[in-house]
Amino acid sequence: MSQRRVMRSVLDTSLLLQMLFSCFSSLYSSSCELQERFHLNGMHKTGDVILGGLFKLHFFAAEPDLSFTSEPQQPDCFGFDATGFRKAQTMAFAIDEINRNSDLLPNVTLGYSLYDNCLQLRIGFRAALSLVSGQEEQVTLEENCVGPPPVLGVVGDYTSTNTISISTVLGLYKVPLVSYFATCTCLGDRQKFPSFFRTIPNDTFQVRAMIQILKRFGWTWAGLLISNDDYGIHGARIFHSDMGPVGGGCLAYTEILPWGDDPAELRRIVDVMRKSTARVVIVFAHESHVIQLLGEVVRQNVTGLQWIASVDWTSVAVLQTPDLMPYLGGTLGIAIRRGEIPELRDFLLQIRPDLHHNTTQEKYMVNQFWENTFRCRFEPPPAGWAEAGGELCTGQEAIEDVESEFLDISDLRIDYNVYKSVYALAYALDDMLQCEPGRGPFSNNTCAHLQKLEPWQMIYYLEKVNFTTTFGHQVSFDENGDAIPVYDIMNWVWLPDGRTKVQRVGEVQRSAFKAEELTLDEDKIFWNFESKQPPRSVCSESCPPGTRMARKRGEPECCFDCVPCSEGKISNMTDSMECTSCPEDFWSSLQRDHCVPKQTEYLSYYEPLGICLTFTSLLGTFICIVVLGIFIHHHSTPIVRANNSELSFLLLVSLKLCFLCSLLFIGRPRPWTCQLRHAAFGISFVLCVSCILVKTMVVLAVFRASKPGGESSLKWFGAVQQRGTVLVLTSIQAAICTVWLVSASPMPYKNTQYYNDKIVYECVVGSTVGFAVLLGYIGLLAILSCLLAFLARNLPDSFNEAKLITFSMLIFCAVWVAFIPAYINSPGKYADAVEVFAILASSFGILVALFGPKCYIILVRPERNTKKAIMGRGKGSENPI
Structure with a gap:
């Protein structure tokens, strides 16, 4: 100051x-x-x-x-x-x-x-x-x-x-x-x-009316110019409190118009307007400030702006001239509600100066009024006019016909x-x-x-x-002394002939719910742009679905970047503030704009890997059936009868079950398949390995019986003892499976840890201890069979089946030793595939190693399928197997 x-x-x-x-x-x-x-x-x-x-x-x-020494x-x-x-x-x-x-x-x-x-x-x-x-x-x-x-x-x-x-x-x-x-x-x-x-209405309603216009045309980036007084400063506070992501946008700049004529400050303000990307300018100021501002706007030739006028200058006639229309054409303004006063014009026309009876102040105002409004005097002059120095009108024009702002x-x-x-x-x-x-x-x-x-x-x-x-129009006051809030929306029209007019294009009023209701006739609005359409005034373009708004540091709230939603999250609306996570069984689409069901993964019968494993499993089962048929058809031949043909038949049946149990690992896991697959696998393989173990023990017993004094060893390995041993060994595995299923049964599980966008259906073992005991028991029998067969590998050639058992057990053990790390490191369906592969590989290894040579002799070299050939001794005797 x-x-x-x-x-x-x-x-x-x-x-x-x-x-x-x-x-x-x-x-x-x-x-x-x-x-x-x-x-x-x-x-x-x-x-x-x-x-x-x-x-x-x-x-x-x-x-x-001014002086401090005088009044x-x-x-x-x-x-x-x-x-x-x-x-x-x-x-x-x-x-x-x-x-x-x-x-x-x-x-x-x-x-x-x-x-x-x-x-x-x-x-x-x-x-x-x-x-x-x-x-x-x-x-x-x-x-x-x-x-x-x-x-x-x-x-x-x-x-x-x-x-x-x-x-x-x-x-x-x-x-x-x-x-x-x-x-x-x-x-x-x-x-x-x-x-x-x-x-x-108060400024709060006026500001909110302007914000309604901004929202209507999507103008989220606007400049604000205010006058340096209570009117402008309080208005700016309302703008800043009501605008924002929720309120409709933000302000590119807030400039205070200077008091008086300050060319430097006005130049700076207009320069800010010219450089700003905001195409909408709100001027919340008094008429005198706006006149000063527009003088600088014209000097710098700043065009292409959409102006929004406050009540104080919306209807100012001095600004509605053809010279200013290139700059102000299309202005949208808030205006006081229009009304009509009957007989007011007649009252105004009756005003006459009475210089004898009026007070000094009234004489002065009347004189000013006639000089500035009509530029002439009465004819004949009123009483006392000549003494006051007034001049007479030179023409005879009636006052009613004179165009004046006063009579409009x-x-x-x-x-x-x-x-x-x-x-x-x-x-x-x-x-x-x-x-x-x-x-x-x-x-x-x-x-x-x-x-x-x-x-x-x-x-x-x-x-x-x-x-x-x-x-x-109804007139009443609320508890704060404010009037019923209603405003007219005005538009400055630039007519083709160069003339101008201000027309009403809508209104905004308070609804029953105390919210602002904007009514606009957009077809009547004149836009001062080549496109004849509303301008676009945003700091940042809207973020499409699939992205979220991320504010730019140090810039207003409506300036933001559009960041794509991360995997598993979506935004299904424009200008979303955040991305929402999809439900557990769903995943985000490629566009991140909606959730789609997650892909499911399991070892299916319809995929190439599942088809190959199924085919191999059925092939192994078929081969077992064929071999069993061959053995049944040739059950009376020496090579079948040798080494307990009943165990051979039982071994083939167990191998067939091993091949078939692998099918339980293919297809979508169900509670019954999860419970049955490991139990069937464990019992089938124990039955198979038990038969091999008993066959190995029989071989050793027969060899000892062929030595002097060893006849008594055969009584412990009769047919009944062999069946009993297989039954007992298999029953132990059955007991292990029963305890496992009762205490912690395997169940289907939707695993989402392997992949974010997939659900892997798998069977959890329930009890790791139970699964380890099941595998350990099979491995114990396999190792025992392998050791016994290894001890019998150097028996006379007539009993060289021990070599085949040793070879088959080595294959079996090698497969399952390799299975454990492969199973642990294989995710999802590939863990099931590894287990099926181990079952099939070990089953084929036993089938080929034990029954391949016998089938070869039976089908290809029948001349060797004789008791003499099998029991033959001495030099030059040919190995029958």
């Missing part, structure tokens, strides 16, 4: 404090003397009840010379505002209309005191103090400087900054202030501003709010005067009296005002 502004603030404060305490007299005096009079432009009309008004009748005020001079106003004068006259018309209405305030005449604020806080503040203190030189009161103020309510002020200061002081006196244009949300604080009301009532918005504000005060006063004695709302059920009305009594009735204007 400059030193000049500081000095002015100090001196103005001193003067205002003097005014506040000007009612000074002795304890026994009944009058107060006014210590200072302000020289204000005003209009007055007497009445039973006086209403005050504050209006912008001039644009500027001359800065007086500051009062400023002079210049730059007459015809529309502001029309607003003041609208209040005068409303009061005149009420006075002529026999149904509203009968027997009561309203008067007014209207002052010019020159768009300056210090002048508006002085005008407000004049309204509550009066301008009389001496005021007689009932008590020492105590009594009601001259006005019962005030309509105004124009700006939020002025209204905040004025309402703070009027609130101390409990004088109601009904504003027609102050939108700052802060004024809704009933603790700070208990006597404030307004007929215009086709688009009444702020004026309509003034009209509603006056009527709100009138209806409150009417309700107050209709109070029945003894049923009043005040202490002891008292009512207000016309002879002694207090402004604070008006506040009570204003809070309950509810009426409908002649145009059909």
